[in-house]
Amino acid sequence: MRKGIDVSKWQGVIDWDKVKKAGIDFAIIRVGYGQNNIDEQFVRNITECNRLGIPCGVYWFSYALNEEMARQEARYCLEAIKPYKVEYPVCFDFEYDSVRYAQEKGVIIDKALATALVEAFCDEVEKAGYYAMNYANKDYLKNMFDMDRLKKYDLWYAYWSSACDRDDAGIWQYTSDGEVDGITGRVDMNIAFKDYPAIIRSKGLNGLSKDEPSSRAEPDLIYIVKKGDTLSKIAAMFKTTVAKLVQLNKIKNPNLIFPGQKIKITGSENKEIVYTAQSGDTLWEIAKKYNTTVEKLARDNGIKNPNLIHPGQKLVIK
Numbered sequence: 100m101r102k103g104i105d106v107s108k109w110q111g112v113i114d115w116d117k118v119k120k121a122g123i124d125f126a127i128i129r130v131g132y133g134q135n136n137i138d139e140q141f142v143r144n145i146t147e148c149n150r151l152g153i154p155c156g157v158y159w160f161s162y163a164l165n166e167e168m169a170r171q172e173a174r175y176c177l178e179a180i181k182p183y184k185v186e187y188p189v190c191f192d193f194e195y196d197s198v199r200y201a202q203e204k205g206v207i208i209d210k211a212l213a214t215a216l217v218e219a220f221c222d223e224v225e226k227a228g229y230y231a232m233n234y235a236n237k238d239y240l241k242n243m244f245d246m247d248r249l250k251k252y253d254l255w256y257a258y259w260s261s262a263c264d265r266d267d268a269g270i271w272q273y274t275s276d277g278e279v280d281g282i283t284g285r286v287d288m289n290i291a292f293k294d295y296p297a298i299i300r301s302k303g304l305n306g307l308s309k310d311e312p313s314s315r316a317e318p319d320l321i322y323i324v325k326k327g328d329t330l331s332k333i334a335a336m337f338k339t340t341v342a343k344l345v346q347l348n349k350i351k352n353p354n355l356i357f358p359g360q361k362i363k364i365t366g367s368e369n370k371e372i373v374y375t376a377q378s379g380d381t382l383w384e385i386a387k388k389y390n391t392t393v394e395k396l397a398r399d400n401g402i403k404n405p406n407l408i409h410p411g412q413k414l415v416i417k
Contacts, residue, residue, distance in 0.1 A: 100320050100337060100365055101125055103289040105158070105272065108139040110282050115147035117281030122321070125154045125187055125291060127255075127270070132160035134168070135175040145183045154296050156187025158234060158255075159220070161197050164206045166219035173223035185305045186296040188232035188269075190255050191220040194239075214245040221252050230295070230304045232269065253293075262336040269293050292338065320364040324356050337364045359392050372416040376408050389416045 102122065106113060107129035118126075128144045131137040138144075148155040159176040163169035169191075176189060193216060198208045208216075221231035235244055236257040256268035263271045270291045277288035300307050322333055330353045334341045345353050347363050356362070374385060382405045386393045397405045400414050408414070 101291045101294075102320060103127065103270075103291060104277065104279060104282075105129070105287045105289060106140070106144060106282075110140070110284065110286055112140070113144065113147070114281035115144075115151055115153065118279055119151050119153055121280040123153065123279060124320075125156070125289075125295075127156045127158055127187060127190065127289065129192075130157045130159050130176045130179050133162035134171065137179060141179065145180070145185075149184050154186040155184075156190060156232075156295070157185060158190035158192045161191060161193045161216065161220065162200045163193075163197075163216050163220070164201055164204055165212075166215050169216040169219035170223045173220045173227075177224065177227050177229065184307075185229070186299060186307065187291075188230045188253060188255075188295060188299075189224045189305075190232040190234050191217055191224075192234040193217065193243075194234075194236075198243075208243075210243055210245060213239075213243040214248050217244060217249055217252070228304055228306065230299050230302070234272075255289075261332065263290075263338065266338075269295070290337070322362045322364055324358055324360040324362060326358045328356065328358075330354075330356055330362075333362060333364075339364065357394065360395065361391070374414045374416055376410055376412040376414060378410045380408065380410070382406075382408055385414060385416075391416060 101124035103125035104118070104123055105127035126144070126148055128141060128148070129138045130141050145155060145157070157176065157180055159172050161169060161172055163172055180189070193213060201208045217233050221233060224231040232253040232255050233244070233249055234255040234257065240246060250267070253269035254267055255270045255272065256263065256265055257272040258264060259274050263273070270289050272287055272289045274288045275285060277286045279286055299305050300309055303309055322337070324333070330341050330344055330350070334344055341353055344350065344362060344364070350356070372389065374389070376385070382393050382396055382402070386396050393405050396402070396414060396416065402408070
């Protein structure tokens with residue numbers, strides 16, 4: 100699993116260097132909307148992602164009134180992304196504002212037409228040799244899209260909650276209220292349940308060679324515990340098990356986690372580090388250096404007074 104964001108001009112001018120340092124593993128970038136309206140920040144966003152090796156996908160916000168308009172939107176999107184490296188899917192985004200616009204134009208979008216628009220866009224994308232995906236929330240999956248017809252495409256699922264309630268989501272947009280260093284204001288946050296760069300390369304799609312290395316190696320996914328969290332709740336959120344989290348993080352008591360604790364969701368098992376305190380060290384500085392907390396260091400090492408450590412003291416960092 101990988102942690103990502105989706106962005107458009109509404110996030111303004113993004114400092115992508117800071118975004119990468121913040122641990123963001125991928126981005127889904129808006130290319131444009133409607134009939135060839137290119138997002139003001141698209142070129143800069145995708146250029147920066149390519150420069151920094153942040154794998155990215157793209158989406159097109161649709162205002163299509165019929166299948167041919169949806170196909171044309173796909174062509175606009177494909178033409179715009181030609182010069183760039185796209186390692187995640189090309190996504191179709193049809194939402195409430197799309198329906199509102201259609202109504203203003205005298206077109207009523209029912210389930211059959213909405214489904215046909217998805218098929219028209221995604222088929223055009225696939226015909227061009229790219230990996231297609233459809234974006235939808237819970238309401239549209241039930242009332243606007245015929246999922247028996249659309250299950251052939253991967254689903255980018257918008258469900259703002261602490262846990263994903265579907266097993267068929269390829270990417271889960273879990274909040275619109277995220278905060279990421281380098282971005283002013285709120286940003287949509289996502290989890291990718293599939294390794295799209297590897298899948299797309301293996302199929303030879305998106306103009307990528309099967310032998311071409313990914314922009315970024317599979318990173319560890321880290322979750323920071325919040326007040327009220329339990330290990331079972333975190334396991335459900337990321338579609339894993341308590342047993343796996345316990346093993347991965349060497350947790351002695353699954354019923355005892357604390358706010359601020361970093362829980363590894365994917366990656367290799369944590370290994371203990373033994374640090375020898377130096378003259379002038381403080382527990383706070385050591386905690387910061389190893390991305391942990393003073394409270395955890397004190398607890399793991401039986402330290403009664405966190406303000407009192409001495410040179411030569413051995414500290415176990417888990």
